[in-house]
Amino acid sequence: DEGLGVAVGRAPATSPKVVLAFAGKRSLAPALEEGAEPTGSPAGPARGAELVVLSAKTPAALRALAGRVRSHVESHGESTLTEVAYTLLSSRGAGEHRGALVVSSREGLLSGLGGLSRGERPSGTLLGESGAGFGKLAWLFTGQGAQTLGMGRGLYEAWPAFRSALDEAFAAIDVHLERPLREVMWASPGSAEASLLDQTGYTQPALFAVEWALSALWRSWGVEPELLAGHSIGEITAACVAGVFTLRDAGRLVCARGRLMQALPRGGAMLSIEAPESVVTAAVSGHTATVSVAAINGPTSVVIAGAELAIQAIATALSSRQVRSKRLVVSHAFHSPLMDSMLDEFRRVAESVAYGPAKLSLVSNVSGRLAGPEVSTAEYWVRHVREAVRFADGVKALQAAGARTYIEMGPRATLLGLASGILSDESLLLPSVQSGRPETETVLESLGALYVRGLTIDPKRLFPAGTRRVLPTTMWHWLGLGRALLRDEPDARVALERCDRALRGPIGASILETIRSDKVVSRDTLNLLEPLLFALQVALAAALQARGLRFDSVTGDGVGELAAAHLSGALSLEEAARSIAARRDATQGGELGVPLVPRVTGEGSSVVLEVDPQPVLTTELERAIAEAGWPASVVACARGDEADAFTLLDVVGRLFARGCDVTDQPAALAR
Numbered sequence: 001d002e003g004l005g006v007a008v009g010r011a012p013a014t015s016p017k018v019v020l021a022f023a024g025k026r027s028l029a030p031a032l033e034e035g036a037e038p039t040g041s042p043a044g045p046a047r048g049a050e051l052v053v054l055s056a057k058t059p060a061a062l063r064a065l066a067g068r069v070r071s072h073v074e075s076h077g078e079s080t081l082t083e084v085a086y087t088l089l090s091s092r093g094a095g096e097h098r099g100a101l102v103v104s105s106r107e108g109l110l111s112g113l114g115g116l117s118r119g120e121r122p123s124g125t126l127l128g129e130s131g132a133g134f135g136k137l138a139w140l141f142t143g144q145g146a147q148t149l150g151m152g153r154g155l156y157e158a159w160p161a162f163r164s165a166l167d168e169a170f171a172a173i174d175v176h177l178e179r180p181l182r183e184v185m186w187a188s189p190g191s192a193e194a195s196l197l198d199q200t201g202y203t204q205p206a207l208f209a210v211e212w213a214l215s216a217l218w219r220s221w222g223v224e225p226e227l228l229a230g231h232s233i234g235e236i237t238a239a240c241v242a243g244v245f246t247l248r249d250a251g252r253l254v255c256a257r258g259r260l261m262q263a264l265p266r267g268g269a270m271l272s273i274e275a276p277e278s279v280v281t282a283a284v285s286g287h288t289a290t291v292s293v294a295a296i297n298g299p300t301s302v303v304i305a306g307a308e309l310a311i312q313a314i315a316t317a318l319s320s321r322q323v324r325s326k327r328l329v330v331s332h333a334f335h336s337p338l339m340d341s342m343l344d345e346f347r348r349v350a351e352s353v354a355y356g357p358a359k360l361s362l363v364s365n366v367s368g369r370l371a372g373p374e375v376s377t378a379e380y381w382v383r384h385v386r387e388a389v390r391f392a393d394g395v396k397a398l399q400a401a402g403a404r405t406y407i408e409m410g411p412r413a414t415l416l417g418l419a420s421g422i423l424s425d426e427s428l429l430l431p432s433v434q435s436g437r438p439e440t441e442t443v444l445e446s447l448g449a450l451y452v453r454g455l456t457i458d459p460k461r462l463f464p465a466g467t468r469r470v471l472p473t474t475m476w477h478w479l480g481l482g483r484a485l486l487r488d489e490p491d492a493r494v495a496l497e498r499c500d501r502a503l504r505g506p507i508g509a510s511i512l513e514t515i516r517s518d519k520v521v522s523r524d525t526l527n528l529l530e531p532l533l534f535a536l537q538v539a540l541a542a543a544l545q546a547r548g549l550r551f552d553s554v555t556g557d558g559v560g561e562l563a564a565a566h567l568s569g570a571l572s573l574e575e576a577a578r579s580i581a582a583r584r585d586a587t588q589g590g591e592l593g594v595p596l597v598p599r600v601t602g603e604g605s606s607v608v609l610e611v612d613p614q615p616v617l618t619t620e621l622e623r624a625i626a627e628a629g630w631p632a633s634v635v636a637c638a639r640g641d642e643a644d645a646f647t648l649l650d651v652v653g654r655l656f657a658r659g660c661d662v663t664d665q666p667a668a669l670a671r
Contacts (some may be wrong), residue, residue, distance in 0.1 A: 018549070050085035062116070145414070161461075242360040266331060269308045273324075307333070355377065416430075416431060481638065
């Protein structure tokens with residue numbers, strides 16, 4: 001039998017049965033991985049920057065962790081920036097207080113960690129609490145004018161998800177262009193190919209491709225939008241992300257749009273005016289045959305477009321009334337009557353596209369409101385070319401729909417600047433890319449801003465496969481737990497002292513000295529992993545019993561089985577200590593699964609309490625229980641950085657809420 005199920009008490013008949021579970025192999029695995037000597041070379045090329053995250057239960061614990069990481073990195077020069085960042089993100093558990101910093105060098109990492117450890121907030125450092133949240137997430141897709149030579153190249157080299165999505169977009173687009181889009185986007189400055197990027201026939205497909213790849217990158221990190229909006233050409237990308245049309249059809253639509261606009265006679269003008277829409281509409285009223293409002297970007301930010309002479313006349317009239325305006329550098333007068341001659345041919349292309357309903361909430365440029373089924377028609381996209389971009393109304397619609405965080409999908413943070421003049425101060429505005437800054441730094445900093453507000457990031461999605469864990473974070477956690485128990489829990493302190501006396505002879509070392517000294521950098525420390533785990537499990541159980549916990553049976557695997565046997569009375573501390581010393585392989589022990597799940601017979605439900613330094617069994621226990629059809633629930637004993645009095649009291653409270661017999665002594669709960 002892999003587990004031990006020994007009855008040691010009896011709760012009232014109406015109470016659920018409580019089973020204590022102790023993990024051996026599962027608890028030891030991360031500690032052994034972190035302590036192993038590095039072999040081979042890091043997977044994948046080094047990126048230009050990495051996101052380094054920290055989390056702890058309290059601000060003081062966060063500062064202490066920053067100092068501990070800094071000391072370890074400083075004394076272990078063989079660890080790469082990627083390995084350190086991966087280890088911190090993949091360490092089990094995430095506390096409420098969080099920090100994130102984007103660093104591009106070892107020196108920058110040491111400086112940032114040093115500042116955090118001193119309670120400072122170094123430049124580029126983000127701090128927050130996971131409970132703050134970030135509300136509904138909206139993605140904004142940039143419009144024409146944001147194109148930049150070389151855009152997307154840094155992200156292409158850094159993340160496979162971006163690379164794959166951009167290659168897919170290139171494949172969908174290149175069949176409609178004379179030159180491969182990649183050669184245009186990443187051409188050498190000053191070359192003939194580079195000049196093509198500012199031609200509408202290439203500008204619009206290039207923006208679409210980069211925005212599509214950015215959305216794929218964010219999704220690969222588990223960041224999904226609830227609301228979408230775009231500015232002009234950006235709305236086509238938004239609609240494609242929403243599922244209105246396929247990537248292949250979107251590529252055809254975008255290329256036709258850009259090609260037909262490019263083919264129009266050059267000329268016309270666009271004018272940005274600092275005035276409310278009503279003032280601008282009145283100024284244009286005498287020129288409606290050749291001029292129209294092209295975009296409403298803010299309360300006092302309106303763009304008009306049309307014939308050049310009429311635009312000049314309007315600008316002169318507004319200037320005489322002290323209304324400021326500025327000519328925009330454009331090749332054509334977009335969203336104006338000068339677009340009319342391309343509409344019929346564009347309609348024919350749009351009618352050949354297969355449309356589907358939007359699977360995400362999409363805001364319409366045409367109406368400035370949440371879109372309905374009209375976005376799945378060819379006629380809508382024809383109107384979209386000609387009518388004004390009601391971006392300001394669209395941002396208000398996003399806010400009314402609950403959006404609180406906005407990420408711009410584009411090569412510049414153009415739309416965030418416009419949105420900031422519309423939204424409240426509580427809104428979180430995050431760029432994917434910023435002009436003049438390395439792409440990896442910007443996108444990681446925005447990802448970090450979500451992390452400190454509670455986002456869970458899967459390290460396997462952010463880092464290359466095979467990246468090594470190089471920090472002893474599990475050991476740090478165990479030793480912090482041991483110090484907390486010594487400091488705050490008298491019964492746990494007695495249990496640790498008894499374990500130390502029993503183990504000192506057989507293992508030739510002191511558990512208490514290890515906990516108090518915080519020495520974890522030596523390979524010799526690995527020899528203490530099993531004894532330390534056993535002592536912490538026994539101490540946690542003692543602290544819970546002192547708070548009134550009553551249980552029915554115990555089970556465990558590996559060294560956890562020895563803790564269970566001792567707690568059941570089957571083994572004395574001395575016998576358990578000798579068994580631990582005799583174990584040659586620190587990873588031996590049964591696999592966790594249905595056979596190890598205790599079978600508590602009789603009527604009523606059961607509660608399994610995982611008594612481990614970190615909750616390593618909980619998820620698998622819940623899955624095994626569900627597969628077995630066993631009426632039970634799982635409670636993890638340790639959830640934060642330290643098992644302080646409030647954490648243990650919380651465990652007792654959760655057991656009590658499930659109807660368990662935790663105490664008949666109110667004083668135990670008040671301790």
